[in-house]
Amino acid sequence: MRTPSLEARAAVLSPVVALLVVFAVGNVLVLACGQSPLSVFGALLDGTWGNPYGVGQVLFKTTPLVLTGLAVAIPFRAGFFNIGAEGQAVLGALATAIVGAFLPPGTPWIVAVGGSVGAGLVVGAAWGGIPGLLRARTGAHEVITSIMLNFIAFALANWLVATWLAMPETLHTAPVVQTARLARFSSFWDVFEGSALNVSFLLALAVAGATSWLLFRTPLGFRLRAVGANPRAAEYGGVSLPHMATLSMALGGACAGLVGTNFVLGYKTYYEDGFSGGIGFMGIAVALLGRNRPLGVVGAALLFGTLSQGTLVINALVPKEIVEVLQALVILAVLASSSEVRARLSRDAPRKGDA
Amino acid sequence: MNAFLPVVFAVQVVRISLPYALAALGGTFSERGGVVNIALEGIMLSAAFGFVFGSFVTGNAWAGVGAGVLAGMLLASLLALMTLRFRADAIVAGVALNLLAMGGTRFLLKRTWDSSSNSSRVMAPEAWGGGEGTWGAVASLVTHPLVLLSLALIAASHLVLYHTRFGLRLRACGEHPEAAATMGVSVRRVRLGGVLLAGLFAGLGGVWLAASQHQFTDNMSGGRGYIALAAMIFGRWNPLGAAAACLLFGAAEAVQIHLQGQGTVIPTQLLQMMPYVLTLITVAGFRGRAKPPAASGRTYEGP
Numbered sequence: 195m196r197t198p199s200l201e202a203r204a205a206v207l208s209p210v211v212a213l214l215v216v217f218a219v220g221n222v223l224v225l226a227c228g229q230s231p232l233s234v235f236g237a238l239l240d241g242t243w244g245n246p247y248g249v250g251q252v253l254f255k256t257t258p259l260v261l262t263g264l265a266v267a268i269p270f271r272a273g274f275f276n277i278g279a280e281g282q283a284v285l286g287a288l289a290t291a292i293v294g295a296f297l298p299p300g301t302p303w304i305v306a307v308g309g310s311v312g313a314g315l316v317v318g319a320a321w322g323g324i325p326g327l328l329r330a331r332t333g334a335h336e337v338i339t340s341i342m343l344n345f346i347a348f349a350l351a352n353w354l355v356a357t358w359l360a361m362p363e364t365l366h367t368a369p370v371v372q373t374a375r376l377a378r379f380s381s382f383w384d385v386f387e388g389s390a391l392n393v394s395f396l397l398a399l400a401v402a403g404a405t406s407w408l409l410f411r412t413p414l415g416f417r418l419r420a421v422g423a424n425p426r427a428a429e430y431g432g433v434s435l436p437h438m439a440t441l442s443m444a445l446g447g448a449c450a451g452l453v454g455t456n457f458v459l460g461y462k463t464y465y466e467d468g469f470s471g472g473i474g475f476m477g478i479a480v481a482l483l484g485r486n487r488p489l490g491v492v493g494a495a496l497l498f499g500t501l502s503q504g505t506l507v508i509n510a511l512v513p514k515e516i517v518e519v520l521q522a523l524v525i526l527a528v529l530a531s532s533s534e535v536r537a538r539l540s541r542d543a544p545r546k547g548d549a
Numbered sequence: 550m551n552a553f554l555p556v557v558f559a560v561q562v563v564r565i566s567l568p569y570a571l572a573a574l575g576g577t578f579s580e581r582g583g584v585v586n587i588a589l590e591g592i593m594l595s596a597a598f599g600f601v602f603g604s605f606v607t608g609n610a611w612a613g614v615g616a617g618v619l620a621g622m623l624l625a626s627l628l629a630l631m632t633l634r635f636r637a638d639a640i641v642a643g644v645a646l647n648l649l650a651m652g653g654t655r656f657l658l659k660r661t662w663d664s665s666s667n668s669s670r671v672m673a674p675e676a677w678g679g680g681e682g683t684w685g686a687v688a689s690l691v692t693h694p695l696v697l698l699s700l701a702l703i704a705a706s707h708l709v710l711y712h713t714r715f716g717l718r719l720r721a722c723g724e725h726p727e728a729a730a731t732m733g734v735s736v737r738r739v740r741l742g743g744v745l746l747a748g749l750f751a752g753l754g755g756v757w758l759a760a761s762q763h764q765f766t767d768n769m770s771g772g773r774g775y776i777a778l779a780a781m782i783f784g785r786w787n788p789l790g791a792a793a794a795c796l797l798f799g800a801a802e803a804v805q806i807h808l809q810g811q812g813t814v815i816p817t818q819l820l821q822m823m824p825y826v827l828t829l830i831t832v833a834g835f836r837g838r839a840k841p842p843a844a845s846g847r848t849y850e851g852p
Binding site: 515 | 587627631635637641645646648651652653655658775778779816818822825826833
């Protein structure tokens with residue numbers, strides 16, 4: 195049997211090491227709250243994967259995390275860091291809600307769903323493309339510009355909703371037309387009764403599959419990864435760096451712009467101010483833990499979806515804010531372990547020429 | 550109309566600019582040594598919390614200041630650990646540390662004050678002078694110990710960077726670490742110094758944010774760390790230039806607060822966007838023309 199390469203072993207081992215470290219720190223935090231880790235962990239598992247409603251809620255929370263994870267992972271593959279997924283998701287969801295609400299009643303469902311989902315996609319891509327374009331044209335770092343665009347997006351959405359779009363005495367928009375709404379799983383399977391899980395979960399999985407195909411099976415994906423691996427070599431090979439900066443960030447933004455499909459079309463039927471609650475930032479942890487691979491992103495999103503739902507269940511014992519600490523620790527642990535694991539593996543491995 | 554309005558406005562601008570300036574100086578030290586410091590935002594936030602927590606627990610405002618600065622330096626040392634020990638990408642690590650600071654302060658806010666928005670009121674250092682009217686406002690600014698401390702640090706930072714052995718070594722590590730290493734400089738140790746100074750400066754900036762409000766509010770740094778990075782770029786990685794650039798951002802925020810208080814036709818939300826739009830324009834407009842330290846952001850692989 196062929197032994198896996200050092201890189202391959204490091205790729206598997208380092209996220210595992212990272213998760214173990216974070217798990218240990220999580221236990222310490224739980225102890226610091228005066229709770230027993232065993233009972234908290236038991237309650238968390240029981241409230242998530244222990245019953246169909248819990249499973250439904252976990253998958254419902256996983257849906258946007260797959261999308262924001264991809265929103266970070268795609269630009270990352272090209273060497274760009276999108277921390278603006280939050281703002282892209284907010285404006286995309288708002289666009290989805292606006293189009294959905296202004297369509298005449300009785301619009302055929304394919305037009306209603308396509309139009310409102312498409313609006314989110316386009317607005318997300320545009321908002322994500324700006325930092326890419328600025329990076330390409332002026333060299334302004336996308337981290338600073340995309341976080342500034344987050345703040346601008348929040349203020350813009352808040353202004354649009356508060357002054358123009360809100361229903362009287364609320365902070366949410368008018369509901370979308372009936373035909374634009376997406377079916378919940380509970381309408382097919384009674385076991386999911388009460389859970390907000392809807393068909394946009396399948397959309398998120400499809401987007402992950404499409405991303406995988408794009409990145410690893412098309413010339414465009416090859417060029418995109420080439421830029422991330424070695425920008426100078428890629429440029430020498432004829433790839434335009436400005437194009438790739440703009441394109442990869444816009445593709446990421448498009449994924450984030452689809453978040454509204456889950457929240458607006460599948461759950462609330464309207465856009466509500468402040469709905470995003472950090473999912474864009476959690477996308478960073480999801481992407482890094484998933485090693486910027488679409489399949490890995492889905493797996494990491496499931497883990498964080500479980501944590502998000504689980505912390506609601508155990509909120510009485512441990513403040514739900516613990517999940518935000520854990521997501522940051524996951525990123526740090528993945529970063530630290532990837533170099534550490536590789537260093538240790540190569541130290542243990544016999545060197546070439548040693549016999 | 551008050552004839553002294555320009556004076557009052559200037560006092561306001563200096564007050565608002567101080568945390569920006571301190572953070573921008575911190576960023577300058579870190580980046581002149583070669584470590585990009587996106588974590589300024591998190592340093593400010595954790596220092597603000599550290600100050601309020603320290604002051605709350607001890608009942609002593611200056612103990613709070615010490616605790617705040619320590620909290621800032623703790624976060625900075627995590628950045629040093631990630632970049633210098635684990636050779637992680639400084640930008641990704643910095644963003645993660647900002648998330649850690651945001652989540653960590655939220656968690657502790659909930660644990661300590663059982664609130665998701667703000668802490669209770671705490672003691673803060675007060676100005677020695679003060680009084681009514683325009684000159685009272687001026688006096689309360691120029692006799693405030695934190696203001697004096699900050700101004701002294703701003704002046705000192707120029708001297709440290711350009712007129713000390715440490716400053717020379719720091720700049721060498723940011724421009725050409727391999728050359729510095731050849732001359733017998735321990736690149737990692739010098740860079741650690743730069744990052745810890747960033748913790749000290751940006752930490753004091755965070756302390757000032759919380760001290761001027763006598764409390765901690767959720768996410769009270771509000772992007773100031775990122776704005777300070779833009780000011781640092783605008784100031785071309787020079788301490789005095791960065792501090793001067795912060796007056797611009799302070800003035801923009803002062804105008805925004807002033808207009809908001811006056812009640813103009815411009816909606817509040819659009820006014821709130823101003824500092825962020827200004828930052829966007831600054832980094833997009835000047836990055837190309839300003840030259841960053843040659844080795845900043847490059848992981849040092851040497852010994």
